[in-house]
Amino acid sequence: MQEKQLPRYQQLKELIIDKISSGALKPLERVPSENQLVKMTGVSRMTANRALRELNNEGYLDRKAGIGSFVSDFKVNSHLFEIKSIADEVTSRGSTYSSVILEQSLILPTNDLSRIMQINGTSQIFHIKMVHFEDSIPIQLEDRYVKRGFAPDFIKQDFSEITPSAYLSSISPLNEAEQVVSAITPSLSISELLQMKKDKPCLLITRKTWVRKVLVTYGKFYHPGDRYELLGNYGPIMRKKLSNKKHD
Amino acid sequence: MQEKQLPRYQQLKELIIDKISSGALKPLERVPSENQLVKMTGVSRMTANRALRELNNEGYLDRKAGIGSFVSDFKVNSHLFEIKSIADEVTSRGSTYSSVILEQSLILPTNDLSRIMQINGTSQIFHIKMVHFEDSIPIQLEDRYVKRGFAPDFIKQDFSEITPSAYLSSISPLNEAEQVVSAITPSLSISELLQMKKDKPCLLITRKTWVRKVLVTYGKFYHPGDRYELLGNYGPIMRKKLSNKKHD
DNA sequence: TGTATTAGCCTGTATATACAACTAATGTAA
DNA sequence: TTACATTAGTTGTATATACAGGCTAATACA
Numbered sequence: 001m002q003e004k005q006l007p008r009y010q011q012l013k014e015l016i017i018d019k020i021s022s023g024a025l026k027p028l029e030r031v032p033s034e035n036q037l038v039k040m041t042g043v044s045r046m047t048a049n050r051a052l053r054e055l056n057n058e059g060y061l062d063r064k065a066g067i068g069s070f071v072s073d074f075k076v077n078s079h080l081f082e083i084k085s086i087a088d089e090v091t092s093r094g095s096t097y098s099s100v101i102l103e104q105s106l107i108l109p110t111n112d113l114s115r116i117m118q119i120n121g122t123s124q125i126f127h128i129k130m131v132h133f134e135d136s137i138p139i140q141l142e143d144r145y146v147k148r149g150f151a152p153d154f155i156k157q158d159f160s161e162i163t164p165s166a167y168l169s170s171i172s173p174l175n176e177a178e179q180v181v182s183a184i185t186p187s188l189s190i191s192e193l194l195q196m197k198k199d200k201p202c203l204l205i206t207r208k209t210w211v212r213k214v215l216v217t218y219g220k221f222y223h224p225g226d227r228y229e230l231l232g233n234y235g236p237i238m239r240k241k242l243s244n245k246k247h248d
Numbered sequence: 249m250q251e252k253q254l255p256r257y258q259q260l261k262e263l264i265i266d267k268i269s270s271g272a273l274k275p276l277e278r279v280p281s282e283n284q285l286v287k288m289t290g291v292s293r294m295t296a297n298r299a300l301r302e303l304n305n306e307g308y309l310d311r312k313a314g315i316g317s318f319v320s321d322f323k324v325n326s327h328l329f330e331i332k333s334i335a336d337e338v339t340s341r342g343s344t345y346s347s348v349i350l351e352q353s354l355i356l357p358t359n360d361l362s363r364i365m366q367i368n369g370t371s372q373i374f375h376i377k378m379v380h381f382e383d384s385i386p387i388q389l390e391d392r393y394v395k396r397g398f399a400p401d402f403i404k405q406d407f408s409e410i411t412p413s414a415y416l417s418s419i420s421p422l423n424e425a426e427q428v429v430s431a432i433t434p435s436l437s438i439s440e441l442l443q444m445k446k447d448k449p450c451l452l453i454t455r456k457t458w459v460r461k462v463l464v465t466y467g468k469f470y471h472p473g474d475r476y477e478l479l480g481n482y483g484p485i486m487r488k489k490l491s492n493k494k495h496d
Numbered sequence: 497t498g499t500a501t502t503a504g505c506c507t508g509t510a511t512a513t514a515c516a517a518c519t520a521a522t523g524t525a526a
Numbered sequence: 527t528t529a530c531a532t533t534a535g536t537t538g539t540a541t542a543t544a545c546a547g548g549c550t551a552a553t554a555c556a
Contacts, residue, residue, distance in 0.1 A: 497556100498555105498556090499554100499555085499556080500553100500554085500555075500556090501552105501553080501554070501555085502551100502552085502553070502554085503550100503551090503552075503553085504549105504550085504551085504552095505548105505549085505550080505551095506547100506548080506549075506550100507546105507547090507548080507549105508545105508546080508547080508548100509544100509545085509546080509547105510543100510544080510545085510546105511542105511543080511544080511545105512541105512542090512543085512544105513540100513541085513542085513543105514539100514540080514541080514542105515538100515539085515540085515541105516537105516538080516539080516540100517536100517537085517538080517539100518535105518536080518537080518538100519534100519535085519536075519537105520533100520534090520535090520536100521532100521533085521534085521535105522531100522532080522533075522534095523530100523531085523532070523533090524529100524530080524531075524532090525528100525529085525530080525531090526527105526528080526529080526530095
């Protein structure tokens with residue numbers, strides 16, 4: 001494969017993305033400057049500039065003239081998509097967030113699950129089931145499976161302190177996601193957990209996320225139809241600037 | 249205002265975007281080559297290259313080595329977001345598309361509507377209401393308002409031939425969109441139009457789109473919950489690729 | 497000691513130049 | 527006519543160079 005070698009600026013980009021994905025470079029950490037890349041790899045400054053500039057445009061890095069280039073803080077803003085932590089979403093609306101954990105365990109996947117998550121049926125995976133509240137009103141039932149190898153300490157986390165979404169993002173930025181949104185009539189148990197009236201509809205989001213082309217988590221997120229909306233903005237204007245933060 | 253003048257590559261980009269937005273440059277039309285831009289504007293080839301390259305990355309242009317640079321065909325793939333024409337979506341699944349038009353008129357907006365669309369209450373706007381079918385099964389009820397100035401010939405179109413979405417995209421690329429997804433219990437009339445069983449949920453998409461910072465259309469799109477899913481892909485890989493995805 | 501300057505990083509932009517790869521059209525020889 | 531070579535125009539990449547402007551820390555100086 002790989003008959004033609006990639007252009008050098010692209011090689012540089014992938015080298016840096018790999019270091020971020022593998023955790024060798026963590027959020028807010030400093031990334032080599034253009035001149036350092038020149039010395040390290042022998043490219044000219046302009047191609048180092050192109051690599052870093054494009055990584056900046058794609059949201060992997062934050063750059064500041066006079067300061068340097070730093071890995072984006074994926075905890076705050078999972079770069080490619082606007083899947084914010086539900087806790088942040090709630091608090092940013094000025095409401096108070098709380099949660100109840102229903103299950104947090106290591107299980108053997110069912111056949112369907114091992115197929116979806118592309119794993120051997122004998123490998124255990126993590127399962128978390130919890131309800132998220134806004135001002136004591138349930139707004140999301142999270143039912144998520146996480147590949148064991150990606151987050152070995154998943155079972156030890158206190159997810160009343162940090163949401164699973166935020167925790168997973170803190171381990172490594174999620175490069176890719178697929179999300180299917182549908183409207184369903186919830187089962188009785190779901191309806192009760194979300195304190196919904198009978199026959200009220202439910203917004204169901206089924207989401208898979210990948211890191212370095214490997215699927216790491218699969219989850220279903222149920223929202224009461226009358227208490228939750230999914231907002232999407234599309235356009236050139238929404239690139240956000242980070243506030244002044246201290247870098248090490 | 250405008251204390252600091254923008255960099256030259258950025259000026260070039262905006263110049264070209266303006267020509268596209270205003271219709272001076274239409275989809276598939278040729279855009280000046282790098283060397284032509286050099287002669288026209290006096291910049292160096294590298295900055296002309298940067299302008300065109302970034303416009304390419306952002307989806308405004310299609311470039312081919314040896315051929316040239318061309319305005320993207322927004323009819324097929326509305327660049328910034330994956331809001332495809334529902335007709336294309338259906339046919340790309342191998343099904344047959346059809347539609348029924350319920351209303352196509354020029355009306356005076358209600359108070360709410362004139363506020364949402366940011367227009368004077370005395371300016372008339374277009375209203376289209378139609379049902380879209382996949383293999384003779386209704387999958388979407390479209391209820392859309394269009395600003396008169398943006399599409400003066402809207403009322404004359406035969407929307408059984410071209411969907412409103414495709415028609416509007418053909419006039420000018422839509423730069424920006426906002427979309428709210430929710431799950432609702434449909435009203436009786438909507439339920440009947442979509443041939444849904446009683447108390448079945450409905451996926452409602454409320455969408456606004458802007459051209460050159462001006463809101464041009466506002467619409468509600470109702471989908472039977474059990475016959476429609478909204479798929480979203482987020483990641484670096486899917487540039488240019490139409491998501492002919494199979495749901496399993 | 498306190499302040500101002502300077503030196504040295506960093507990114508951001510702009511230019512000039514060069515070569516490669518691709519494509520279409522043209523010219524040329526069999 | 528056909529097949530092949532040439533040529534000109536296009537994008538894509540890479541380098542070397544230059545200057546501007548932001549920021550920090552060391553230095554010089556009063």
